[in-house]
Every structure is written in C-alpha cells, then in structure tokens.
Amino acid sequence: MSSLRSRLGALLVGAITILVPLVAVPASAEPPVDVVTGAADGVYIAPGRDYDAEELQAVVARAQSAGVTMLIAAPSDPQPDAAAFALRLRQLAEVDVALVFGLEGEAKGSVSDDYFDGFARAEKAAAAATTPAQAADDFFGELLEQPPGGLPDIVKDVARWVMILAVVVALASAAEMALRSRRRTEAVDADVNA
Numbered sequence: 205m206s207s208l209r210s211r212l213g214a215l216l217v218g219a220i221t222i223l224v225p226l227v228a229v230p231a232s233a234e235p236p237v238d239v240v241t242g243a244a245d246g247v248y249i250a251p252g253r254d255y256d257a258e259e260l261q262a263v264v265a266r267a268q269s270a271g272v273t274m275l276i277a278a279p280s281d282p283q284p285d286a287a288a289f290a291l292r293l294r295q296l297a298e299v300d301v302a303l304v305f306g307l308e309g310e311a312k313g314s315v316s317d318d319y320f321d322g323f324a325r326a327e328k329a330a331a332a333a334t335t336p337a338q339a340a341d342d343f344f345g346e347l348l349e350q351p352p353g354g355l356p357d358i359v360k361d362v363a364r365w366v367m368i369l370a371v372v373v374a375l376a377s378a379a380e381m382a383l384r385s386r387r388r389t390e391a392v393d394a395d396v397n398a
Contacts, residue, residue, distance in 0.1 A: 250280035259337035286312035
C-alpha cells in the first residue's frame with residue numbers, strides 16, 4: 205500500500221513539474237487586469253513598446269464618439285497569444301472592442317456580439333495596415349461599415365413587410381376556406397333534415 209502511495213506521489217510531482225511551466229505566465233508578461241487598470245484614455249502601452257499613445261487614443265476617442273467602447277493595448281508579452289489576450293481584456297474592461305498588438309506588431313481583436321458581423325473584415329484591414337495607428341483606425345472603421353454587397357436597411361424592411369403580408373393573406377385564405385366548408389356542411393345538413 206505504501207508502495208502505491210509513493211508511486212502516486214511521484215507521479216503527481218512529475219505531472220506538476222511538467223504542467224506548471226506549460227501553463228504559467230512568464231514573469232515579464234502583464235496580467236490582463238494590470239493592463240486594464242493601467243490604461244490611460246483607453247490605451248495601454250507597455251514600457252519598451254514603440255507605439256504612439258496619442259494616435260491610438262485618437263482612435264479610441266473616435267470610437268467613443270460613435271458610441272463604441274474600445275480598449276487598445278500593446279503589452280510586453282500577451283499570453284497565450286494576442287487574440288486570447290484581447291478577449292480577456294474585453295471581458296475584464298467590459299468594452300465593446302479590444303485590440304491587442306502582439307510581439308510581432310500583429311493586431312488581434314475581440315468584439316462583442318453587436319460588432320461580430322464586421323470582425324473578419326476588421327482583422328483583415330488591420331493586417332494590411334502599415335502603422336499601428338492605421339491598423340487600429342482601419343480595424344474600428346471596418347467594424348462599423350456595411351458589408352460589401354449588403355442589402356440596404358430599406359430593402360430589409362420592405363422584405364420583412366412583404367413576408368408579414370404573405371402570412372396574413374395565407375391566414376385569411378385558410379379562414380375563408382374553413383368558413384366555406386362550414387357553410388357547405390350546414391347546407392348539406394339542412395337538405396338532409398328537410
């Protein structure tokens with residue numbers, strides 16, 4: 205029995221020794237909560253990262269004027285990757301949009317459900333940008349754009365009303381057929397009784 209315990213103990217120590225380095229955040233990486241609390245005017249730039257805070261703050265201000273809450277971050281080492289870090293930032297800060305610049309300068313974002321339709325276009329636009337400020341601006345701009353070839357709202361409204369009208373006509377037709385059938389049945393019953 206003690207042999208089994210010692211084997212299980214050794215197995216547990218071995219598993220911990222292997223797994224802890226895989227899931228531990230490096231000491232140089234900021235936790236998302238520190239990034240959220242350290243953000244000034246919606247922007248966080250870690251020491252040593254070469255980004256222009258004022259240009260990025262202008263993008264955040266543009267987003268706020270459009271009614272969208274946004275956080276832009278350039279942490280020293282976003283863990284496990286920029287996209288996952290952006291999701292955690294968005295959830296912690298409770299913003300509509302979070303954009304994170306990874307170690308290679310790539311822009312990865314996370315958006316609330318309200319802006320998910322434009323998310324793929326937004327990341328593609330940010331990837332094509334040549335500067336961080338342009339990437340942030342293009343990312344935000346694409347979130348608000350109508351998709352290319354998308355239907356205008358008036359066409360969607362007309363289609364919705366046509367569908368409602370079609371349902372009403374179908375219900376009226378069914379009611380008329382039921383009424384005619386009832387009248388025929390009453391007429392047949394009257395003839396039989398007479």
